[in-house]
Amino acid sequence: MALVIYNTLTRQATPFEPLKPGEVSMYVCGPTVYSDAHIGHAMSALVFDIVRRYLEWSGYTVRHVMNFTDVDDKIIKRANEAGRDPFELANSYAETFLEQLKQLNVLPANAYPRVSTTIPEIVAFIEALIQKEAAYAAPNGDVYFSVRSDDDYGKLSRRLVDDMRSGARIAPGEDKDDPLDFALWKAAKPGEPAWDSPWGQGRPGWHIECSAMSLKELGAQIDIHGGGNDLIFPHHENEIAQTESLTDKSFAQIWMHNGMVQLAGEKMSKSLGNLITISAFLDANSADVLRLLVLSSSYRAPLTYTEEVVADTKRKLERLLSALRPALGSTSAGAAADELRAAQEQSRSDFKAAMDDDFNTAGALAALFELVRAINTARDAGLSGSAFTSAQDTFKELAGVLGLRLEQPQQQATDAAPFIDLLITLRSDLRQAKQWALADRVRDALSNLGVILEDGPQGTTWRMEQ
Ligand SMILES: [Zn+2]
Structure with a gap:
């Protein structure tokens, strides 16, 4: 089955075929x-990171561009209030956001253009629109896009120009022919950054x-244009x-929009004052928790954020991590191996089918959890060897496609795993030799290090103390 993506422009899910094979x-x-990024910003970045990772895993080369708006009313206002240079302020928030994206395991984009470094291209674009009579320069130095010049204006949001026009009005200081026209270039005002242009000093x-x-x-x-809805x-x-x-060509083949993060039923936004910043979230939780939260429901739906949902997501993450515990037994073939191989193939194909269905990440996670169950069942049955490690490898591969790091909460535990296994074997040998006191010393010493041993019918397992 081929990948199908929901397109906001057509309101339909259609098979994906890139412009260039x-x-x-x-x-x-x-x-x-202009301020600390919140988990709503993180959600959009995570959604399109997952889209990109899946496309790459499916064999495509992806060229991914994400912009920073570094010239804007809010930035200028904030900088003036703080007595800072607006570019320095914008740059410091952009750098922090890039660092947070790295912490969130979001793959770096191929380019991060900014307004401040794209001015010549913006001016040339506006000049070309004026030449095509799709835009006009107003006497006050503003330049506006002429909505009435564009026959299919409103096609993405499905709004009718006539409906929008009734009730629309021209705000004070604007110099438009039509209330629906929007500014391409704004004439300079005192205290604001400005650039030279054919229409005088101003900004985009x-x-x-x-x-x-x-x-x-x-x-x-382009193939995909994305953003929040x-x-x-x-x-x-x-x-x-x-x-x-400008181009007389259709712009983006597919318009993809992610849902908003909702806190207590309201969209998370600066104006509502109900923000959870990325840094506050990461102080209390791992990056995988936020990613798993995003993966657990449709990217197009609102993401409900509550403490209960976060706690539930942490439990899910622990269950995923359980698949990575080492094998304990010594059986390497037979029914347990056959069953695990079958489960591994089933999970892989279920995962792909779900992701091909408009990036149904909840379905993909369900396939991963089935594999976790199969791996843990096989471990309990004493399976080890290539069938076991191959299933774990598939699990890690598929989790990686979703961008999950699946690091143990205590890094040293995974690094120490072969040595802990070695000590468990040694202790078992001591018990066989009836050296009970020495065997207990090994167990107690491990316990002091936070490693808890559990003796069962299939042998001894261990876990880190929580
Ligand atoms: Zn944009």
Whole structure:
């Protein structure tokens, strides 16, 4: 079965076929960097990281671009309040966000364009739109996109221009022909960063940056354009209008939108003051917990964040980690091995089927949990050897496609595993030789180090003390 992706533009899930065979171009709208990033920003980054990882695992080469909005009203306001340079302020938040993405195991994008380094391309884009009569320079030095010049304006958000026009009004200070027109270029105001342009000193509007950056980094047509579903209107609608008016080609084949993180039923946002920052989350939890939280439901649905959901996700993570415990027995073939091999193949094909179905990560996780159960059953039955390690390898491979690191909470435990196993073998030999006191000394010494031994009918297992 081929990969099927839900397209916001058509409101349908359709088989994915990149413009260039084997290559996928993907542009994802990044944050406006003026304050600490919150887990809503992390969700979008994680969703598109999972999309990218799966595409790469499926054999595609992915060119992934994410922008930083580093010129914006909010940045300027914040910088003025703090007495800081707006570029320095934006840069420090961008650097912190990049560091957090690394902590979250998000693969680095191929390019991170910023407004401040894309000004010539933005100006050229706007000039071309004016030439095509899709935009006009106003007497006050602003430049606006002319919505009435664009026949299919509204097609992404499914809004009708006539409906939008009724009730729309021109705000004070704007110099538009039509209330629906939006700014491509804003004339300079005192105390704001500004650049030279054919229309005088000024700075770009928000929407034009993504059209210009996408064109610069990925060309006129791209495969996937992504972002949060709060960007469908006006941001992505306006991006389509700008780019397609310039190129006369369809811009992105597929528009993918992730749902918002909801806290107590409300969208997490700075204006509502209900933020959980990425750094606060990572102080209390591992990166895998947040990723697993995102993986547990549809990327298009709202993500409900509560303490209970986080606690439940931690338990899920522990269950996943249990698959990595070493084999204990000495059986390497027979019914247990056959059963595990069958479960391994089933999990792999279930995983792929789920991910091919519009990145159904909850279904992919279910396939992983089936494999965890099969591995743990095989271990209890005393299975070891190649059948056991092969199943564990598949488990690690599939978890890796989802971007899970699956590190043991205590790193030293995994590093010490072969030595602990060695001591367990030694203790077992001592018991066979009826050297009870020495055997107990080994057990007690391990216990003092936080390693708990459990003797069972299939041999001795160990775990780290919680
Ligand atoms: Zn954007």
